[in-house]
Amino acid sequence: MSPAVGRARNAVKAALAEAGWPSRVLVGCSGGPDSLALAAAVAHFARRGAVGGHPLEAGAVVVDHGLQEGSGEIARTTAGVLAGLGLSPVRVVAVEVRRSGEGPEAAARAARLGALEAEASECGAGAVLLGHTLDDQAEQVLLGLARGSGTRSLGGMRSVRGLYIRPFLGLRRADTVEVCAAEGLEPWFDPTNADPRYMRSRVRVGIMPFLEAELGPGVAEGLARTASILGQDADYLDAEAERVYAGLVERDAMESGQATVLLPGAAVRELPAAIRSRVLALAVIELGGQPTFERLAAVDRLLERRGSAGPIELPGHVSVHRQPRRKDAAPGTEYGKLVFVSHR
Template sequence: MARRPRLLPAVGTARNLVTAALEGILAEPAPRRGPGAPGEEATGPAPVRDLPLVLVACSGGPDSLALAAVAAHLAHIGRCRVGAVVVDHGLQPDSAATAEQAAAAARCLGLDPVEVHRVTVDGGRTGPEAAARSVRYAALDAAAARLGAAAVLLGHTLDDQAEQVLLGLARGSGTRSLAGMPARRGLYLRPLLELRRADTEAICAFYGLDPWHDPTNLDPAFARSRVRGEVLPFLEDRLGPGIAQALARTARILGQDADHLEQLSAEAYAALRIPGDDGAVLLPEDGLRGLPAALRQRVLALAALELGAFQPSFERLRAAEALLERQGSAGPVQLGGKVSVHRQVRGRAVLRGQASYGNLVLTSNGSNDGPGVMHSRREPQE
């Protein structure tokens, strides 16, 4: 009898990480037993159709293909069903063939169902990377909802997390951005954030898989490619090994801090928020002044986001905060996405029949022409 190959340590680690990430979703292992007493039926694992479905977002690259192979193990031992969704962005001439190869590899691993979704990427104002990400998640959302998936697994690794932190630092971002990618967000799970990219390549080799290598990963036109190919290796060379692990650890710490700050901010916003006329949101100035700056800026951002703004920049939030000093202009300050904020002046009510002085007023969609001037109806969007 041929000896089974010894299990690669990275494979065992990855299996444990995926199993831990899916805790609460996986079916309990049910060992097979023989027939019971006369008249009783034999018992065994739950029928396959009753097992929860887990989808792998698979591009055919080393990370997602390794994740598919490891997740397939859970299907083989009867803990869940595992399928795959391949999103073809159509950004490269051979993208359709690459997507079909990824789907074929997933089927060979035993994944079922396996679907290929072709999407159209329109860069618009956000750029091709952000636009591709947006349509990719839309396709994954739709597939998960239609198939009734309990979770969608993403193949991001520790190296991806380190790159994300460096990109956030370069942008001068806040805590949430520096926290990198969360291990869990809704249906989406990233179980391999503790593994290096070299580990996923070794896993592919162990399973005899031939992953696709995205040529854009080496294209210096993209900031992430420059971080991957130049910045991280330079830091490792000059500061010593372990930089990627340190950056990922920083992300994990900041993620906990960001979660706590966001919870406190949501509670403060709920306590301060006053609905105004014509869809405006009022925030009492005294209440805002009483908050620490970290919470005050987040509360202002929450109000802007509720009205449809993009995430306001730090500079825009500081300009909104300056209104509380009651020096100079009463606004408005533009927060992005057609949302503005101004300080309410005396004699200009924004709550019909009630005094409203002493509030910051946030409005959207051009429904305000300046401090204290409120329309009786919303202006149409452009």
């Protein structure tokens, strides 16, 4: 057995154990080397009906984004390969990629994840396995650094998060190519991965090789380690913020029927900055808004004892204002609560 095949199977087994041994899973597969190698590793256990002494059934989903000529034929060919590996059921799902302000990559990702989640729900799968590798993790961290992202974004992808399992975050992209060769599989190489119109492609083809050449080998591994370290920090801070938020939040409805969340200004202002920003973001998210860095900073300024009381408008039709202090209030009396309102 090829060493790469062994590493791939061990990675799948470890990830399923971390996820609590789901008995029915789906593999999201594009036909590329990463997801095809993952499908082969999962199929190895599915053919035996068990992994690590736990029962396992595995199917697959091929999402056809319809963005390239011949994408339907590629998807059908991939589905045939997956069925030949022993995965069942294998579904091809065509999606409509609706362009948004976030760009075509984000729009395709949203359509793909929506399709995978719908298929998992329909067939009763407890997890969806994705083929992201250490190289993908490194590229994501580098992009996050360039964009000035926070701890959560720099924490990268987790091997297990919600419905999704990513067993290959410790494997290099070259490992998956080796797995496909050893298993006699012919992966499809997506031409958009080298298309300079896409930011991630420029990072993959140009920037990462340049960094490896100038700084020496190990850059990708170093960026992936950064994600692992910051991911643990982000998990702790997120959990602490959720605990604090649950103890502070008040929910109400204005006379117009708009959903409203209130937070006590004085208590929020005293929170450490790392927790305060997360608490404010949780209020925005609860109402369906998008807590961007610049808009959250504006909301944070409402906590000052002077200046504007808002409203601050956030993406997603959410506004925030500070309740005024009563005119007859004694000197030193605190301003009122922060009021988050959904205008959907």
